[in-house]
Amino acid sequence: MKKNHExxxxxxxxxxxxxxxxxPLAILFYFVAQVxxxxxxxxxxxxxxxxxxxFAEQAGVxxxxxxxxxxxxxxxxxxxxxxxxxAVYLEEYGKRSRLATLIEVNISNLAGVPSVIYGxxxxxxxxxxxxxxxxxxxxxxxxxFLVLPIVVISTREALRTVPQGFREASAALGATKWQTIRGxxxxxxxxxxxxxxxxxxxxxxxxxxxxxxxxxLTYVTFLPNSLNSPFTALPLQIYNxxxxxxxxxxxNAAAGIVVLLILMLAMNMIAVILRGRMQNRR
Amino acid sequence: xxxxxxEPARGGAIETREIVxxxxxxxxxxxxxxxxxxxxxxxxxxxxxCGKSTFLRCLNRMHELVPSAFIRGSVQLDGQEVYDPELDPxxxxxxxxxxxxxxxxxxxxxxxxxxxxGLTLTNRLKASEADLLVERALNQAALWDEVKDxxxxxxxxxxxxxxxxxxxxxxxxxxxxxxxxxxxxxxxDPIATARVEDxxxxxxxxxxxxxxxxxxxxxxxxxxxxxFLLSGELVEFAETNTIFTSPRDQRTEDYITGKFG
Ligand SMILES: Nc1ncnc2c1ncn2[C@@H]1O[C@H](COP(=O)(O)OP(=O)(O)OP(=O)(O)O)[C@@H](O)[C@H]1O
Ligand SMILES: [Mg+2]
Numbered sequence: 447m448k449k450n451h452e453x454x455x456x457x458x459x460x461x462x463x464x465x466x467x468x469x470p471l472a473i474l475f476y477f478v479a480q481v482x483x484x485x486x487x488x489x490x491x492x493x494x495x496x497x498x499x500x501f502a503e504q505a506g507v508x509x510x511x512x513x514x515x516x517x518x519x520x521x522x523x524x525x526x527x528x529x530x531x532x533a534v535y536l537e538e539y540g541k542r543s544r545l546a547t548l549i550e551v552n553i554s555n556l557a558g559v560p561s562v563i564y565g566x567x568x569x570x571x572x573x574x575x576x577x578x579x580x581x582x583x584x585x586x587x588x589x590x591f592l593v594l595p596i597v598v599i600s601t602r603e604a605l606r607t608v609p610q611g612f613r614e615a616s617a618a619l620g621a622t623k624w625q626t627i628r629g630x631x632x633x634x635x636x637x638x639x640x641x642x643x644x645x646x647x648x649x650x651x652x653x654x655x656x657x658x659x660x661x662x663l664t665y666v667t668f669l670p671n672s673l674n675s676p677f678t679a680l681p682l683q684i685y686n687x688x689x690x691x692x693x694x695x696x697x698n699a700a701a702g703i704v705v706l707l708i709l710m711l712a713m714n715m716i717a718v719i720l721r722g723r724m725q726n727r728r
Numbered sequence: 729x730x731x732x733x734x735e736p737a738r739g740g741a742i743e744t745r746e747i748v749x750x751x752x753x754x755x756x757x758x759x760x761x762x763x764x765x766x767x768x769x770x771x772x773x774x775x776x777x778c779g780k781s782t783f784l785r786c787l788n789r790m791h792e793l794v795p796s797a798f799i800r801g802s803v804q805l806d807g808q809e810v811y812d813p814e815l816d817p818x819x820x821x822x823x824x825x826x827x828x829x830x831x832x833x834x835x836x837x838x839x840x841x842x843x844x845x846g847l848t849l850t851n852r853l854k855a856s857e858a859d860l861l862v863e864r865a866l867n868q869a870a871l872w873d874e875v876k877d878x879x880x881x882x883x884x885x886x887x888x889x890x891x892x893x894x895x896x897x898x899x900x901x902x903x904x905x906x907x908x909x910x911x912x913x914x915x916x917d918p919i920a921t922a923r924v925e926d927x928x929x930x931x932x933x934x935x936x937x938x939x940x941x942x943x944x945x946x947x948x949x950x951x952x953x954x955x956f957l958l959s960g961e962l963v964e965f966a967e968t969n970t971i972f973t974s975p976r977d978q979r980t981e982d983y984i985t986g987k988f989g
Contacts, residue, residue, distance in 0.1 A: 541795075542795070609832075611828065611830060611832045612832060612834060612835075614790065614793070614828070614832075615826075615828065615832045615834070615895070615898075616834075616845070616849060617790065617793060617821065618788065618790060618821055618825065618826035618828075618899075619821065619822070619825070619845060619846035619850075619898065619899070620818050620819065620820075620821040620822035620846060620902060621818070621846070621849040621850055622818050622850075625849045625850055625851075626849065629845070629848065630834055630836075630845075633834075633836040633837075634834070634835060634836055636836070
């Protein structure tokens with residue numbers, strides 16, 4: 447039988463754990479509720495399809511939405527192939543090479559670098575050195591580098607969950623290493639890779655600081671029409687509205703946040719569903 | 729590839745000479761020499777850890793996939809050196825198939841795709857032959873009647889015994905000469921085991937089969953010759969009847985009568 451004080455220890459510990467779970471949730475819930483209450487009235491089709499305006503009631507979020515969409519597209523097209531390729535190399539080929547170890551350490555470090563630094567990198571490399579200017583392409587490239595470590599790390603994890611037995615079974619059928627990776631390992635790991643990709647993109651969706659550094663605009667009355675186009679993004683638009691003194695713009699900001707939250711929630715839902723599917727199969 | 733009918737006289741003779749193999753500095757096999765006749769079922773018995781799986785994996789060069797593995801000696805398949813540096817193990821493994829202890833159909837593939845996996849993975853599938861191939865391989869594996877109406881469902885939706893027969897069909901579909909089976913029934917219930925044993929007997933003649941088993945009755949039922957391995961040495965290799973009724977070596981007798989192992 448347990449001694450009395452042990453039971454109390456246990457209860458106290460449980461209480462502490464419960465508290466530390468509930469407190470952040472409560473704060474988050476309070477914040478979300480506040481934002482929804484402030485912004486819900488402004489949500490409308492006209493808000494989604496409108497352009498920024500001096501008049502808060504007429505302002506809309508379309509350039510930010512479209513800008514963010516294109517940014518994610520560019521980011522995904524760059525970060526996913528490079529990230530998955532790097533992960534396959536590290537996990538399946540370079541396991542014990544010195545280069546792989548070096549890259550490995552650096553990738554973990556890169557994942558912890560503050561995003562402003564990526565903005566500075568983007569400014570130096572893409573905007574200036576590669577002459578992309580303050581374009582949506584430069585923004586997308588910058589975000590791609592920002593999420594690259596996430597893609598690499600999550601892909602490696604997904605590759606590691608593929609049981610060794612499947613690689614052996616494929617080899618025993620006379621498949622080469624690359625045939626095994628392409629035909630067996632990658633398909634098995636795909637739900638995990640996609641989950642990681644979506645989480646990486648939802649991270650890119652929320653990033654503001656690097657885009658400010660790269661030179662995204664905050665007041666844009668047109669849609670990007672080419673890769674060289676100046677651009678804005680949803681979080682920048684929100685940032686712009688928040689910094690205005692008028693209360694009406696604060697409501698716009700809240701509505702913009704609601705839109706951003708819904709998008710992120712949707713993306714994360716997809717990731718959760720994919721993950722669930724993957725586990726069901728095992 | 730000839731999909732119609734296998735001609736009865738085929739290859740699959742294996743001769744090993746002084747195989748020494750192991751991991752890092754640890755020698756597991758201490759010089760195994762064996763002659764295996766084509767079209768026969770050979771059982772490999774011996775206590776756990778004596779090197780049966782290692783030996784089997786030396787035959788299709790799966791052993792060398794373990795980074796720390798080493799091997800010396802010679803293995804010949806129909807007179808051709810398996811460890812010839814010119815020979816790509818990939819081509820060897822298409823002639824020497826392997827069935828594993830745990831059924832391992834590819835989860836992302838349907839039953840049909842699993843059967844065809846060996847060909848699709850290596851870009852050798854002719855679309856026009858696919859249906860026939862699937863039916864033939866599943867028939868050979870005695871699974872066709874059970875799955876013919878649901879070829880599109882996932883391979884993992886089958887029972888364990890069906891999965892193992894699917895894996896056998898998958899190995900047969902690449903048309904090997906030799907089939908290596910590493911305790912193929914140890915994860916199956918008695919009924920599924922009986923079906924796989926029947927299957928092995930029906931494949932004998934067409935294929936050279938080497939089966940590792942811990943089950944003495946199984947070795948006696950399915951094999952024509954039996955090899956007894958102990959601590960990396962080949963103690964005795966003879967007709968299965970002889971091994972089980974009048975073994976020459978005392979250690980063989982002790983093992984099959986259950987005195988150790
Ligand atoms: N990947 C490996 N790395 C290092 N040692 C290994 C490895 N695989 C097997 N061994 C060692 O080699 C020896 C022989 O193993 P093996 O798997 O061939 O035995 P076995 O006869 O098949 O046993 P079992 O009947 O339990 O399957 C064992 O001592 C084992 O520890
Ligand atoms: Mg074994």
